[in-house]
Amino acid sequence: MNAIALLQDWVTAIASPLGPRGGKLTFAFLALLMMLSCILLIKAKRIGVFRSTMLIAFTALFAGLAYDLRLIERLNEVTFLDRIRLLMGTLSFLVLLVTFEAVRRLHLQERYALLWLSTGIMLLLCALFTSILDFFCDLFGMQYITFIVAVIFTFLLLVSFHFSIAMSRLAKDRANLAQRTAQLEARIEQLEKQRSEAKG
Amino acid sequence: MSDELVIIPAFNEEASIGGLLRELKDAQPDIPAVVVCDGSSDRTAEIARKEGATVLDLACNLGVGSAVQAGFQYALAMGCQRVIRIDGDGQHPPSEIGVLLEKARNSTEDLIIGSRFSSQGLHTSSIFRFMGIKLLAVFLSVICRKRVTDPTSGFWVVKRPLLHYFAREYPVDYPEPEALALLRRQGYDFAEVGTKFRARQEGSSSIHGWGTVYYALKVSFALVVGRVRKLSKTLSRANTEVRP
Numbered sequence: 001m002n003a004i005a006l007l008q009d010w011v012t013a014i015a016s017p018l019g020p021r022g023g024k025l026t027f028a029f030l031a032l033l034m035m036l037s038c039i040l041l042i043k044a045k046r047i048g049v050f051r052s053t054m055l056i057a058f059t060a061l062f063a064g065l066a067y068d069l070r071l072i073e074r075l076n077e078v079t080f081l082d083r084i085r086l087l088m089g090t091l092s093f094l095v096l097l098v099t100f101e102a103v104r105r106l107h108l109q110e111r112y113a114l115l116w117l118s119t120g121i122m123l124l125l126c127a128l129f130t131s132i133l134d135f136f137c138d139l140f141g142m143q144y145i146t147f148i149v150a151v152i153f154t155f156l157l158l159v160s161f162h163f164s165i166a167m168s169r170l171a172k173d174r175a176n177l178a179q180r181t182a183q184l185e186a187r188i189e190q191l192e193k194q195r196s197e198a199k200g
Numbered sequence: 201m202s203d204e205l206v207i208i209p210a211f212n213e214e215a216s217i218g219g220l221l222r223e224l225k226d227a228q229p230d231i232p233a234v235v236v237c238d239g240s241s242d243r244t245a246e247i248a249r250k251e252g253a254t255v256l257d258l259a260c261n262l263g264v265g266s267a268v269q270a271g272f273q274y275a276l277a278m279g280c281q282r283v284i285r286i287d288g289d290g291q292h293p294p295s296e297i298g299v300l301l302e303k304a305r306n307s308t309e310d311l312i313i314g315s316r317f318s319s320q321g322l323h324t325s326s327i328f329r330f331m332g333i334k335l336l337a338v339f340l341s342v343i344c345r346k347r348v349t350d351p352t353s354g355f356w357v358v359k360r361p362l363l364h365y366f367a368r369e370y371p372v373d374y375p376e377p378e379a380l381a382l383l384r385r386q387g388y389d390f391a392e393v394g395t396k397f398r399a400r401q402e403g404s405s406s407i408h409g410w411g412t413v414y415y416a417l418k419v420s421f422a423l424v425v426g427r428v429r430k431l432s433k434t435l436s437r438a439n440t441e442v443r444p
Contacts, residue, residue, distance in 0.1 A: 175262045179270040182256040
């Protein structure tokens with residue numbers, strides 16, 4: 001039994017007490033609930049870009065399932081390659097969304113975000129245009145999935161190297177600050193000594 | 201303020217710093233001492249203050265290179281002409297400072313190095329370390345196009361033009377060999393004088409065990425990269441010589 005058939009079984013098991021149309025009804029109810037809460041939250045301005053996007057994505061998924069439960073079955077029909085592309089697409093969206101959100105909340109400076117953004121865009125391109133990748137796969141004699149791993153690995157290397165450089169710069173700044181404050185302290189000490197001598 | 205200054209980098213040297221400062225006062229009563237306390241967790245700074253030395257108390261442990269650099273920056277700001285740099289563990293005897301200063305006052309070189317190998321008093325802890333230092337000396341002599349006998353010696357007198365350069369650029373850890381190569385490239389000159397060294401009074405060398413391997417790798421890599429590094433024009437000998 002494969003993974004998707006298992007998923008299908010779970011959905012039917014959850015919905016079975018509600019009769020033959022129970023599954024559809026459950027998902028329609030869930031989608032409606034989510035859509036409502038989404039609208040309410042956005043209206044009340046209680047929700048950020050990040051969470052509202054996630055909510056809308058789930059709403060769409062549930063609405064799709066309510067329209068036709070066979071959506072899950074469809075997954076069974078697509079090839080493994082397409083499933084990987086689907087996974088890559090989701091992953092790249094997540095990377096882009098999280099980076100964007102972190103910059104928006106001032107948790108991440110733009111200069112450090114650029115490499116993460118290009119990682120996300122690269123993954124998205126890999127998922128969208130397999131034809132470009134076919135060329136590279138052919139060139140280096142790699143499978144599509146191997147190539148994806150290579151791309152991710154390269155970008156992670158770049159990001160960590162970027163961190164090493166940033167760390168070296170911070171260490172230098174730290175040394176400069178410590179040196180400067182030590183000198184200032186010594187000067188203050190001298191001035192205080194001079195002043196107390198002049199007084200006494 | 202005196203024209204000369206002794207700077208002593210010290211990391212947790214409470215056992216030896218007091219004696220060293222008293223010895224220094226006996227040997228060179230007119231030269232003030234600055235102890236650079238490199239984020240020590242013991243009473244180094246307190247003892248040094250009690251002995252009448254100025255203390256540069258670094259907020260965190262930066263390594264000997266940055267500690268010495270803090271001393272150079274301070275000396276530069278104070279308008280010193282010559283800075284004597286000795287270790288806090290007492291292996292550079294203050295009685296030998298006179299020999300170095302004599303040479304510094306009567307020569308044109310910017311850096312005078314006290315060398316333990318060009319005289320009789322030879323102190324190394326093992327034959328392995330001796331060979332390592334010799335190998336480094338040969339390599340450095342080739343790079344500097346000038347004979348270096350004791351590349352790891354930290355017993356120095358630095359003159360003002362070179363202070364300008366070192367206050368801005370100084371290697372971080374195990375700095376001495378790297379600094380020699382850099383200053384030569386930058387147009388400065390050094391000279392060695394034979395001096396006696398003492399065996400360490402307290403504590404042990406910071407270079408031991410795996411540290412030796414790291415030391416060898418780090419220094420060789422730094423020397424090679426240093427050869428192709430961009431020179432800083434504003435800090436060349438010709439420019440710093442005329443600065444106040």
